Amino acid sequence: MKVIEVSHARGSYPVYVGQGLLGMASILERHLHGRILAVSDEHVAKLYLDRLRPTLARRAHQRHLVLPAGEEHKTVASWQRIVDELVKLRAQRDATVLALGGGVIGDMAGFAAACYMRGIEVVQLPTTLLAQVDASVGGKTGVNHVEGKNLIGAFHQPSAVIADTDTLTTLDPRDYRAGLAEVVKYGAIRDPDFFTWLESHAEALNARVPSSLMEAVFQSVRNKAEVVAADELEAGQRAMLNFGHTFGHALETATAYREYRHGEAVAIGMNLATRLSELLGLCESGTASRMSVLLERLGLPTRLPAGTDPDRLLNLMRLDKKNRADQIRLILLDGIGQARILPCPADDIREVLNS
Ligand SMILES: NC(=O)c1ccc[n+]([C@@H]2O[C@H](COP(=O)([O-])OP(=O)(O)OC[C@H]3O[C@@H](n4cnc5c(N)ncnc54)[C@H](O)[C@@H]3O)[C@@H](O)[C@H]2O)c1
Structure with missing residues (x-):
């Protein structure tokens, strides 16, 4: 097991990365306070909720809530169900929410913890690669609105993150590969040695070799932790984490979120x-x-689908939050491991979209 301490304005929290961590009661118990609400989704609960039961059974006051799985359930209605459970539990300011699942559960349970009594503790137990290397670290929480993804939310730092890399072996192959895109991103924007390590471990990662999984998650979290510690509220450096995302978001929107996992669109965007x-x-x-x-080599797409209209993508990219004064600003590379944000001429972007 490895531990990374993530600092923020009011302190710090540990991210534990290792095999079999969900079954290690001693780690979880360190971070449980007051009454406990475990939140999960229907897929993850079937696979992993039992691992928490011995720890939960030792607590006098605990409940668990299993929500339907999927991004379409990342709603105010699901958030309300979490808050209702906290009320039923008679949770007080010292209570702890356990978020067991992917980024959807982590974001929603984190947001419920941010709001209940103006903030109670949340321990993130991420079970997807995306959640382990990205969503569980950094304190962004929230839910979707019909008019936009993650439109409602808050910054609320977890009190601990426990990433059990064994859980990654049951992930659907597409979800797993989509997470690998974010792993590659850390190497590309700030860690050339890690990029080289990924090049020499692509086959091991495809085979989900446990030691390689652990190293990939550890190095990714270390990189994300350094970025968010330097820029907790997303004022500057954190923008680098959007490498590939402006193209990726435009592609996701153009294909109505039906064709691509987020990570797949980001892979095309990074390319x-x-x-x-x-x-x-x-x-x-x-x-x-x-x-x-x-x-x-990691099984990710790199090309736009045939028939993509470059002007439609360009127009969608104009809506990106990073833009200023009508210029499209993109994260670009000075080399592998070195990123910066730059305004880009539309004609150059169109040329790349056309080629
Ligand atoms: N807060 C942040 O900083 C941040 C960063 C990136 C993404 N996100 C959010 O994360 C969400 C996407 O996360 P995700 O990709 O983890 O999606 P997800 O939570 O929907 O999980 C994907 C699928 O995998 C299943 N699953 C989870 N763990 C499993 C396991 N170990 N074995 C088998 N199946 C498993 C889930 O039930 C679900 O069906 C988006 O809502 C996105 O906005 C947040």
């Missing part, structure tokens, strides 16, 4: 952003091919 970086002469030639080869 486009690297090609654009090369086109603009920011990085040496060969960088884009390094990127696409690694993504493809």
Whole structure:
């Protein structure tokens, strides 16, 4: 097991990364206070809720809530059900919410913890690769509104994150690969050694070799922790984490969120952003091919689907939050492991979208 301490304005919290951690009562017990509400979804509860039962059974006051799985249930209505359970539990300010599941459960349970009595503790127990390397660390919580993803939310730091990498073996292959895109992102934007490590461990990662899974999660969390510690409220550096996301979000919107997992769209976006970086002469030639080869070896898509309308994507990219004064601002690479944010001419973006 490895532990990364993530600092924020009011203190810090540990992220434990290792095999079999959900079954290690001693770690979980360290972070349980007051009455306990465990929140999970129907898939994860079947697979992993039993691992928490011995620990929960020792508590005088505890309940669990199993919500339907899926992004379409990341709603105010589900959030309300979590709050209702806390009320039924007669939870007080010292209570703890346990969020057992992927990013959907983590975000919703975290947001309920942020709001209940103006803030109680949440321990994140992420069970997807995306949740372990990204969603559970950094304190962003929230739910969707019909008009937009994550439109309602709050910053609320967890009191601990326990990432049991054994849970990744039961993930659907597409969900697993989508998480790998975010792993590649950390190497691409700030950690060239990690990128090289990924190149030499692609097959081990595809086979989900336990030691490689643990190392990939650990290095990703270490990178994310360093970024969020430097920029807790997303004022500057944290924008680098959006590498590939402006293209990716436009593609997700253009395909009505039906064709691609978020990570798959980000993989295509990272490839486009690297090609654009090369086109603009920011990085040496060969960088884009390094990127696409690694993504493809990890089973991720790198090309826009046939028939994509570049102007439609360009228009969607104009709506991105990073833009200022009508210019499209993108995270681009000076090389593998070195990112920066730059305004980009629409014609250059169109050229990459067309090629
Ligand atoms: N808070 C943040 O900083 C942040 C960052 C990135 C993404 N997110 C959010 O995360 C969400 C996506 O997260 P996700 O990809 O984990 O989706 P998810 O939570 O919907 O999980 C994907 C699927 O995998 C199932 N599952 C979870 N763990 C499993 C396991 N170990 N074995 C088998 N099946 C398992 C789930 O039931 C679900 O069907 C989005 O809502 C996104 O907005 C938040």
